[in-house]
Each structure stands twice: as structure tokens, then as C-alpha cells.
Amino acid sequence: MMRVCAAAPFPAADALAVSDPRWRAHDILRVRKLEPFDAEPAWVRDAFARAPFVVVRRAQAAAGFVAVGVRGAARNERYGTWTRSDDIEAAFTPEALSSASALAADRAALPALPAFVALDALRRDTSCFASFAWGPSGSVGFELATGVPTVTSTSDLDLLIRMPNHLTHDEAARIQAALDGHAAQAGVRIDAQLETPAGGVALSEYASRKAAVMARHASGPQFVADPWARAPVQPGP
Secondary structure, eight states: OOSEEOOOSSOGGGOBSSOOTTOOTTOEEEESOOOOOTTOOTTHHHHHHHOOEEEEOSOOBOTTEEEEEEEOSSTTOEEEEEEEGGGEEEEEOHHHHTSHHHHHHHTTTSOOOHHHHHHHHHHHOTTTSTTOOEEEOHHHHHHHHHOOOOOOTTOOEEEEEEOOSOOOHHHHHHHHHHHHHHHHHHTOOEEEEEEETTEEEEHHHHHTTOSSEEEBOTTOOEEESOTTSSOOOOOOO
């Protein structure tokens, strides 16, 4: 959650409901520079100097811009800002960060923290997500992408599951039960989000068979009965 957000550097009328499809929410971007804005928190420059990376967030943007967030050292240091597409040097998706090669390269250097233990167990448990594309977001994803120590002993394991097609409640409940088992074994909280055509939906909420679930989309959050009932849209940053 962004504590502070910069004003958009473009007229509101220029914002696009469907942003640049190359960048999706939770992707981690390495950028060559971060333009300053009025009322920018004091910690932002130090954070960017330490790790020139930003996280794509859900917000409408004009052509040539991407809505992003900067992570500080403290949990309450989250800043929503903007970067130009031309300043993006590299991108890391959650699913790329869950790959065997990504974890194998870093396992020797990773501390035995609960969030990493759970992620490694999930990578080896091929039955949990079946053929769905998934990967870590949050602090775990950020540390894997940047190499900057971000995860602590109390960090949650945040996951993103790509779900462009309908998921039954029974299958959602199966995945949630598997995650609960891994969470209990590793001693960590696992929070999974489904990336649906309607936006980001909490797996636990959908698995509970609520009449309507909160879908987080670039155009704003909304309650939907079926996240797949509407025409597909490209998830915004």
C-alpha cells in the first residue's frame, strides 16, 4: 500500500485505462533515473541510490509513463511515483523469480528465513499450482530481483498467480489449503493474489466463496461476483 503518491506528470485526460502491456502490476523494474516530484519523502533518494529499482503499481498512466512504487527500508516507507518507459533498463516478473534457475543461483547466498524456506518448498511442490504461472512479489520478490537484503524473519511470503481463465472455487480452495500447509510448516504467512481480467483478487477471499470479492484494477478497486465475467482487460500498473 502506498503511503504517499506523487501527482501524475501528465493531464488526467491523457491517462489510459489500458496501460503499456509490457509492464504489469508487481513487475520489478530497474530504471536509470527517478525524477523528483514535489513533496517527495526524504527517504526516497537514499532508497533509490541503494537499489535503483521500482515496482509497477496499479494506476492509469499516459503513453510513455509507468506508475511505480519505491520501497524504503521501513515497512511504512512506500512511495507511489512515475517513471518514463524510456528509462526502464530491465524488468523482472514474479514468475521469472520463481524459476528453478533463479532460486538455484541465489540459494547459497539466501538466509534461512521462513519466507525463503516456504518459497523453496513451493518451487519443489509441483502439484500446488499445477500449470499456473506464479511467483513471489513483495519483499521476497524485491530481494531476489535486486540482491538487496529486504526480507526479515517476520516477512510474509507474497505470491502472484496468473489466472486469465476461470478458476473454480474448489480449485481455489485446494490451492489455499496447500499454501496453508506450507505456511504452517515454514512458520510464515503466505498471502496469494490471483491476477484476473478484473484485476488482483485475494486467493483466500475467492476460495471462501464470498458473494463478491474485491478486485484491484488500474481504474480503481471494485467488488465483482465473478472476476472472469467481464471482457478481458490488460492489468494496469
